Amino acid sequence: MDEELIGIKNTALSLILESEDLESLEETKLQFLGRNGKLTLALKKITEVPVDERKEFGILANEVKQAIEEAIQSQSNKLSKRKLTRVIEKIDVTNPGIKPALGHLHLVTQAIEEITAVFAKIGFERVRYPEIEWDWYAFTALNFPQNHPARDEWETFFIDTPPDPEKGKMVLTPHTSSGQIREMEKSKPPIRMLNIAKCYRRQSDISHTPMFHQFEGLVIDQNISITHLKGTLDYFAKSYFGPKRISRIRPYHFQFTEPSFEVDVTCGVCLGKGCKLCKDGWLEMGGAGMVHPNVLIAGGIDPKQYSGFAFGWGVERVLMMKEGMQIDDLRLLYSNDLRFLKQF
Amino acid sequence: MNIKILDSWLRDYLKTEASPQKIGELLSLSSVSIERIENYGNDYIYDIEVTTNRPDLMSITGIAREAAAILPRFGIKAEFLPPKIPKVFPGENLSIKIINDPKLVNRVLAVSMDVKINPSPKIVRERLETSGIRSLNNVIDVTNYVMRIVGHPAHVFDLDRLNSKELIIREAKKEEQIETLDNKIYSLKGGEIVAENDKGEVVDLLGIMGLANSVVTDETQRILFFIDNNDPYRIRKTSMDMGIRTEAATINEKGIDPEIALEALTLGISLFEKYAQAKNVSQIVDIYPNKPVQRKITVSFDQIRRIIGVDVDDKQWTAALGMMGFITKIEKGVFEISVPSFRLSDIRNEEDVIEEIARIYGYHKLPSILPPLSQTITARSAIDRFYWESKIKQAMKYWGFTECYTYSFVSEEMFDGPIDKALKIANPLTNDYIYMRNSLVPSLLQVISDNKQTEEMALFEISNIYLKRAGGLPRENLSFAGVLKKEKADFFKLKGLIEQVLADIGVETLTFKPSTKGGSGASVFIKSEYLGEIELLDTDLVDFELDLDLILEHASNKKVFKPFAKYPPMVEDLTLNVNERINTQEIIDHVLRQSNLITAVTLKDTYKNSRTFHIIFQDLEKNLTKSDVTRLRGKIIASLAERFKADIK
Numbered sequence: 001m002d003e004e005l006i007g008i009k010n011t012a013l014s015l016i017l018e019s020e021d022l023e024s025l026e027e028t029k030l031q032f033l034g035r036n037g038k039l040t041l042a043l044k045k046i047t048e049v050p051v052d053e054r055k056e057f058g059i060l061a062n063e064v065k066q067a068i069e070e071a072i073q074s075q076s077n078k079l080s081k082r083k084l085t086r087v088i089e090k091i092d093v094t095n096p097g098i099k100p101a102l103g104h105l106h107l108v109t110q111a112i113e114e115i116t117a118v119f120a121k122i123g124f125e126r127v128r129y130p131e132i133e134w135d136w137y138a139f140t141a142l143n144f145p146q147n148h149p150a151r152d153e154w155e156t157f158f159i160d161t162p163p164d165p166e167k168g169k170m171v172l173t174p175h176t177s178s179g180q181i182r183e184m185e186k187s188k189p190p191i192r193m194l195n196i197a198k199c200y201r202r203q204s205d206i207s208h209t210p211m212f213h214q215f216e217g218l219v220i221d222q223n224i225s226i227t228h229l230k231g232t233l234d235y236f237a238k239s240y241f242g243p244k245r246i247s248r249i250r251p252y253h254f255q256f257t258e259p260s261f262e263v264d265v266t267c268g269v270c271l272g273k274g275c276k277l278c279k280d281g282w283l284e285m286g287g288a289g290m291v292h293p294n295v296l297i298a299g300g301i302d303p304k305q306y307s308g309f310a311f312g313w314g315v316e317r318v319l320m321m322k323e324g325m326q327i328d329d330l331r332l333l334y335s336n337d338l339r340f341l342k343q344f
Numbered sequence: 345m346n347i348k349i350l351d352s353w354l355r356d357y358l359k360t361e362a363s364p365q366k367i368g369e370l371l372s373l374s375s376v377s378i379e380r381i382e383n384y385g386n387d388y389i390y391d392i393e394v395t396t397n398r399p400d401l402m403s404i405t406g407i408a409r410e411a412a413a414i415l416p417r418f419g420i421k422a423e424f425l426p427p428k429i430p431k432v433f434p435g436e437n438l439s440i441k442i443i444n445d446p447k448l449v450n451r452v453l454a455v456s457m458d459v460k461i462n463p464s465p466k467i468v469r470e471r472l473e474t475s476g477i478r479s480l481n482n483v484i485d486v487t488n489y490v491m492r493i494v495g496h497p498a499h500v501f502d503l504d505r506l507n508s509k510e511l512i513i514r515e516a517k518k519e520e521q522i523e524t525l526d527n528k529i530y531s532l533k534g535g536e537i538v539a540e541n542d543k544g545e546v547v548d549l550l551g552i553m554g555l556a557n558s559v560v561t562d563e564t565q566r567i568l569f570f571i572d573n574n575d576p577y578r579i580r581k582t583s584m585d586m587g588i589r590t591e592a593a594t595i596n597e598k599g600i601d602p603e604i605a606l607e608a609l610t611l612g613i614s615l616f617e618k619y620a621q622a623k624n625v626s627q628i629v630d631i632y633p634n635k636p637v638q639r640k641i642t643v644s645f646d647q648i649r650r651i652i653g654v655d656v657d658d659k660q661w662t663a664a665l666g667m668m669g670f671i672t673k674i675e676k677g678v679f680e681i682s683v684p685s686f687r688l689s690d691i692r693n694e695e696d697v698i699e700e701i702a703r704i705y706g707y708h709k710l711p712s713i714l715p716p717l718s719q720t721i722t723a724r725s726a727i728d729r730f731y732w733e734s735k736i737k738q739a740m741k742y743w744g745f746t747e748c749y750t751y752s753f754v755s756e757e758m759f760d761g762p763i764d765k766a767l768k769i770a771n772p773l774t775n776d777y778i779y780m781r782n783s784l785v786p787s788l789l790q791v792i793s794d795n796k797q798t799e800e801m802a803l804f805e806i807s808n809i810y811l812k813r814a815g816g817l818p819r820e821n822l823s824f825a826g827v828l829k830k831e832k833a834d835f836f837k838l839k840g841l842i843e844q845v846l847a848d849i850g851v852e853t854l855t856f857k858p859s860t861k862g863g864s865g866a867s868v869f870i871k872s873e874y875l876g877e878i879e880l881l882d883t884d885l886v887d888f889e890l891d892l893d894l895i896l897e898h899a900s901n902k903k904v905f906k907p908f909a910k911y912p913p914m915v916e917d918l919t920l921n922v923n924e925r926i927n928t929q930e931i932i933d934h935v936l937r938q939s940n941l942i943t944a945v946t947l948k949d950t951y952k953n954s955r956t957f958h959i960i961f962q963d964l965e966k967n968l969t970k971s972d973v974t975r976l977r978g979k980i981i982a983s984l985a986e987r988f989k990a991d992i993k
Contacts, residue, residue: 101744103802105737108749113734122714123721126730131752131808132767132780132818147577159780160770170817172769190718198752198808202773210773211751219715225653226702228715235714250372251703253395259651259699261707262377280369290651293695307650336748336791338798 002060008038009064016071022079029072039065107333107344108213111319112196115215118239122232124194124217129179131198132159135168137178141298142256155202157210172200176216176312177256180291183218184299189306190221196315206329213315220291220301220308226259229288229309237265237285241322244271249288257289257310268324283321286313345594346379347402349492350474351388357408357493360422362415364388370418374703375410376401389474399598400686403495413667417660417704424667427493429607430614434627440503440568443512446633448537449550451573451602452513453609454629456503458566459483459620468619477591482620483560483567486612488591495686496600496608497551497592501558501568508541513550513572522546523556524588536582537574551579551596552588569616571609573602601686602636639683643697648679651698654710661704668700732849732899733806733892736824739845745802745826750787752807753777758786767812780810780818784825785879785889792829792885800830806892822896823876825889833886838878839866842888850900855929870898913943913962914973918980921954922990928955934987935959938980941968954993 012032019025032039042061049057116126130137144151159170179195195216204210219228230249237247245268249261263285267278274281288311293303316333319325327333332340351364360367368378368390376398380391392407400406405427412424434455444452462482463469468489469479477488487498518534532538537550547558551574560567580597583589609628616622649655658679662672669684683691691697702710737747755776759766760783767780781787784805792801804826811819828838843854856866856878865879868890876890922931932945941961949956959980961973984990 101742101802103741103743103745103804104747105741106747106749109737109747116730123717125724126728128729130817130820132810132820134817147580157772158770160768187722190721192715200752202771204773210777211753221715221718223650224715225651226707227653227710227713230707230710230712231714234712248373249707250377251375251699251707252377253397258695259702290695293693334749334751336750336794338746338795338801341746341748 002057004042005039005057005060005064008032008042009067012039012068013071016068016075019075019079022076025072025075025079032068033065033072039068104341104344106341107319108315110344111315111322112213112215114240115315115318116194116196118236119194119217121239122192122235124192126194126196127179127183128197129182129195131173131200133171133173133178134164135171136164136166137181138171138173138175140168141181141295142177143292143294143298144255148255157200157202173197174201175199176214177310179216180218180256180295180310181299184220184296184301189301189308191218191308193218204331206331209316209331209334211334214312215315216310216312218291218308218310220296220306222306224290224307224309226290226309229261229290229311232309233263233288233311240318241265241268246272247285248282252287252289254287254289256292256295257287258292260287260289262286263288263311263313265321268321285318285321286311288312345394345396345402345598347392347394347407347492348475349390349392349404349407350384350471351390353471353492354390354404354408354411357405357425357427358411358422359425360411360415360420362420362422364390366420367411367415370414370420371407371411373708374414374417374706376407384474396598397690399595399600399689400495402595402598403491404493406495406686409668413664413704416667417664417706427607427611429610432610432613432625432628434625436624436626438568438626438629440506440508441510442629442631443510444631444633445513445515447575448515448578449513449572449574450632450634451571451605452629452631453571453605454511454568455609455613456566456568456624456626457613457616457622458624459564459616459622461560461562461564462620464619481560481562483564483616486615486619487569489615490608490612491592491595494604494608494611495595496571496573496604497595498608498612499548499554499570499572499592500560501547501554501570502560502564503566503568504564505561506541506547506558506568508543508547510542511539511547511568512541513537513539516546520546522549524549525554525556525559527556530586533585535578537578549582550574552583552586552593553590567616569609569612571605571612573600573605576600599689601688602632602634603685606630636685636688638685639688639691641681641683641691641694641697643679643681643694643701645677645679647694648698648701651695652702652705652710653713656701656705661701664704665700670700727901729896732896733822735849736845736892737806739848740804740826743841743844745804748788748791748803748805749807750784750791750805751777752781752810754779754781754786758790760786765812767810767818782809782811783889784809784823785827785887788825788827788887789881792827802826802828802830822892823889824892824895825887827885827887829885831884833880833882833884835865835878835880835886838886838888842868842878842890846895849895850902851895851898853898858927870894909962909964911963911965911967913960914968914970916959916961916973916977917948917956918959918977919954919956919993920984920990921993922984922988924953926988926990931955931957931984931988931990934983935980938983939976941972941976942980 015028019028031037046057139151156174157172161170163169176195176197183191183193198211199214200211233247237245245266247263247265249263252260252262254260264282265285266272267281267283269275269277270281272281291308291310296303364381368381372378377393378390379393382389394401409424412422415422438456442452442454464479464482464485468485472479472485472488475492479485483500487500491497516532516534516536516538520532523529538546539548541547548555550572574596576597576599579593583593583597613625665672671682673680681697756763759779769778772778784807788803791803806824808820809823813819853870855869859865860867861877863879865877867877868875873894875894878888880886928947935945936942941963943962944960946958948958961968981992
């Protein structure tokens with residue numbers, strides 16, 4: 001009987017080692033260890049073994065079974081590995097990868113995040129104030145006299161509601177400058193505010209959308225001067241547009257700043273030399289100025305003790321300038337055409 | 345407002361060797377913005393943007409005066425040549441009596457003369473046309489020529505057509521009819537500044553446009569040359585209300601210095617003599633009730649330094665201020681300045697003077713310095729609401745959603761709910777943008793329908809919605825909305841997404857209840873606070889909208905470490921037959937309440953009426969035995985049977 005077991009073991013082991021794939025290995029396994037397998041049948045013959053030899057037979061049978069199982073396991077591992085190697089050899093790595101879902105953030109969000117990060121590094125805190133405001137915050141407190149023609153430059157939307165006896169009509173903010181007064185009411189100097197918000201003006205054409213975004217900087221502290229405004233503008237121009245770009249300020253007029261400036265940045269193509277794109281080397285970025293004393297007073301700040309500067313520019317404008325993007329109709333930005341959104 | 349002028353015309357009043365390009369560059373840096381310089385034969389046309397505070401620069405002499413002050417600051421010689429005004433030798437008294445209303449008009453100047461109507465010579469025509477003014481005939485052209493040189497609009501009547509002994513300036517009455525010189529009929533609102541003749545006929549709309557019944561024609565022989573300096577606010581209101589935006593109106597509404605009116609008149613007389621063979625010039629009538637008040641401003645050197653940021657030597661700017669017409673005086677460290685009449689509307693206080701000093705000194709010469717950090721800055725966390733918003737947006741992007749920016753105003757159809765709750769725009773661009781929205785979902789659904797070419801879409805937006813409040817500003821609430829359009833759009837995908845997005849910002853205690861709004865979907869809560877809805881709109885369309893302001897009140901980065909369990913958990917699956925009207929959440933909550941050894945219950949599978957729950961038992965203090973679990977299991981089954989009539993499969 002013992003010989004039979006040894007024979008089974010040897011046959012099995014050689015068959016196992018010879019098997020070339022997992023299928024034939026499985027067959028061999030069934031052939032020996034299955035319900036009608038050779039070893040299974042052999043073990044059933046234990047009843048034919050004399051009683052005093054049964055114990056030894058049992059031990060041997062177990063050893064044989066274990067040896068076969070181990071051999072199968074090790075051959076199986078070997079074969080699986082080999083199978084894996086074969087698969088790797090067969091793939092075409094130029095076939096498309098399986099991508100996880102990826103959406104898109106709107107260009108305006110991307111610009112806002114970058115602008116916020118640039119100013120955060122020099123201590124500007126981002127804030128948000130009402131988009132629907134009283135005239136007081138949008139105009140009067142910003143030193144716009146009633147009936148002044150400058151008021152019309154801000155083609156303003158009004159809300160159809162009775163005016164507040166003190167704060168006037170309810171308007172959709174035509175600029176982020178309304179946040180200047182809100183900020184002064186909320187916090188004491190030193191102030192370093194960055195107000196980024198939706199703004200609204202009554203115009204819609206290829207270069208205007210009735211809703212757009214501005215970012216407004218406001219710095220108020222003791223002895224803030226034009227040199228600090230220039231420093232901040234230059235820092236922004238270099239950080240946002242690139243280290244080779246510089247900014248300049250030119251005289252302009254706004255009701256809420258005195259002096260007022262128009263801010264230019266050197267063209268990204270010619271860096272200020274002048275080219276077909278920019279004509280004289282400079283691109284107009286937006287307005288800025290030293291906060292008018294009347295505005296400080298309206299915000300409850302003593303102009304004898306504090307001075308400040310402010311700037312307010314279009315998010316869409318600096319975005320277009322940065323990317324050199326030639327969008328022939330700005331309204332495309334807010335069309336939410338997926339063919340557009342998915343490009344960015 | 346812009347003014348276009350020919351370089352050769354400017355040089356009648358500005359002596360300099362600077363090229364037009366140089367003049368353009370330097371004026372842009374320190375004065376007005378020269379937007380373009382165009383070639384015009386051998387000449388150039390400047391296109392100059394004049395800001396509303398500087399109506400004095402809407403003239404060639406104004407620009408020449410500025411240039412003569414600015415160019416020397418850059419080392420270029422320049423001299424202002426004021427217009428030469430020949431002496432007038434007036435004859436008889438003016439045959440028409442002018443009666444003014446000082447409430448309406450600050451100064452009236454008038455003179456009559458005989459003229460011969462002809463086309464203007466080429467030089468006049470060219471100068472006017474390049475300046476954007478149509479040449480009509482020599483008489484009309486002289487009024488515009490004067491306006492461009494001196495900056496004060498002027499007018500001529502046909503004196504014979506006026507046919508009146510009086511010209512009375514008064515407020516217009518309501519519904520008075522007029523016919524302007526371009527033969528358009530208008531009905532007046534009342535309050536406009538008009539002039540009438542002795543027959544009670546309105547013959548002029550002052551400061552804006554002449555009228556058909558009194559203007560010069562080809563047959564005109566005698567004119568009344570008339571310069572009126574009006575109340576700018578009335579001019580603006582009339583011009584805007586009537587939609588008549590003439591050059592005269594845009595200048596008059598800015599407030600012109602009445603002092604220059606006499607210069608304009610005498611220059612005009614000499615030009616009529618030159619170009620229209622003017623003869624028999626009458627006495628000049630000058631009615632001048634509202635003379636400007638002179639202004640002196642004192643400025644401290646400390647304040648100059650404080651605003652400009654560096655010490656600027658007064659020798660650098662006093663000469664230029666003098667060239668610009670200011671009279672300056674420095675005595676005992678105090679700087680005093682007298683403002684010329686043509687700058688009175690602009691230079692009112694110390695800051696205005698400092699602006700002049702700073703730009704004369706040269707902004708380009710100032711250093712660029714970052715504002716120094718203050719010693720008293722308030723501590724502020726970097727984890728603010730913008731941090732969370734950004735985190736949510738990023739998460740949405742990486743889960744495949746595309747961000748939209750839709751307009752805050754919507755049409756009546758797109759407003760969610762009764763329209764009397766809407767904030768209405770009084771002056772909308774179109775009826776598509778007339779109400780401030782109270783929900784983002786209709787806008788996103790509009791985006792879905794606008795993108796017909798795309799079959800599957802996952803969109804989101806984070807924007808304010810506007811909720812009307814009695815007597816105050818509306819509540820602006822940040823809203824977070826999304827839509828998913830795809831075949832067999834799955835409610836549970838959106839639900840799971842919301843759970844994960846909010847879990848990522850530390851909000852984990854969401855509950856979902858069958859929608860309280862009646863539609864198919866769920867209402868979402870943080871404990872008892874209502875956040876918003878997930879709605880199944882169609883088999884291929886699911887949306888959600890949540891109150892982000894409320895969510896952010898619960899957002900947190902708080903980190904809590906839980907020690908690993910020392911003893912292994914036991915797990916068991918229970919399959920129940922239970923009425924489908926019973927919510928899964930109710931069953932889970934009920935099972936959890938049975939023992940604190942039951943640490944988690946999740947729905948594993950559903951099949952027809954049966955639901956399989958995966959239950960985890962764990963004791964932190966010791967190993968659970970099989971008999972512990974058997975006991976708990978028995979308790980669960982019994983209580984489910986009692987509570988929900990559920991039976992175990």
